[in-house]
Amino acid sequence: xxxxxxxxxxxxxxxxxxxxxxxxxxxxxxxxxxxxxxxxxxxxxxxxxxxxxxxxxxxxxxxxxxxxxxxxxxxxxxxxxxxxxxxxxxxxxxxxxxxxxxxxxxxxxxxxxxxxxxxxxxxxxxxxxxxxxxxxxxxxxxxxxxxxxxxxxxxxxxxxxxxxxxxxxxxxxxxxxxxxxxxxxxxxxxxxxxxxxxxxxxxxxxxx
Numbered sequence: 001x002x003x004x005x006x007x008x009x010x011x012x013x014x015x016x017x018x019x020x021x022x023x024x025x026x027x028x029x030x031x032x033x034x035x036x037x038x039x040x041x042x043x044x045x046x047x048x049x050x051x052x053x054x055x056x057x058x059x060x061x062x063x064x065x066x067x068x069x070x071x072x073x074x075x076x077x078x079x080x081x082x083x084x085x086x087x088x089x090x091x092x093x094x095x096x097x098x099x100x101x102x103x104x105x106x107x108x109x110x111x112x113x114x115x116x117x118x119x120x121x122x123x124x125x126x127x128x129x130x131x132x133x134x135x136x137x138x139x140x141x142x143x144x145x146x147x148x149x150x151x152x153x154x155x156x157x158x159x160x161x162x163x164x165x166x167x168x169x170x171x172x173x174x175x176x177x178x179x180x181x182x183x184x185x186x187x188x189x190x191x192x193x194x195x196x197x198x199x200x201x202x203x204x205x206x207x208x
Contacts, residue, residue, distance in 0.1 A: 024061045027051055040125035066130055073126045073136035084111045104147040106199045113191050116170050137163050162202050
């Protein structure tokens with residue numbers, strides 16, 4: 001046999017891999033909806049029950065809750081990235097030019113804030129202190145570096161610091177919203193005010 005000839009793909013293996021990928025996506029979707037409606041404290045048993053299966057089956061696809069957290073974080077990041085690219089494309093189309101650094105960072109922060117606001121339970125789940133949180137924030141930081149101008153020194157450090165700053169601010173803002181909803185505090189600033197303030201604070205540091 002020619003050394004460059006590839007062995008035929010096992011049809012059964014390909015079908016099983018496709019089935020496994022589809023089933024994993026279904027379980028992730030169930031988990032997302034359950035966490036959205038019940039909050040970040042759902043258990044693997046809850047996810048199994050909502051999926052109409054056993055906990056042992058869920059563990060075949062997600063080795064533990066941290067694995068589920070990382071996987072859900074990647075899914076959210078991918079959705080946020082697509083939204084961000086659409087917004088930047090719309091900005092470029094409307095302005096007739098490529099968005100500048102301030103506009104790109106503002107779009108990035110808005111996508112992050114809207115992601116948290118759209119589903120506080122899922123956001124809380126993904127950003128709980130753990131290796132899953134570290135993975136999520138590092139991935140967001142890598143995404144931020146792609147939107148920074150070339151003249152920014154040490155862009156990886158800037159992005160890591162900016163993401164940590166934004167994550168902390170958004171977390172505090174959401175806690176203030178929850179307190180206000182429970183009648184325990186004044187109304188926090190709006191999401192648009194939050195985005196504008198964060199952009200102002202961060203860009204002042206970049207242009208200093």
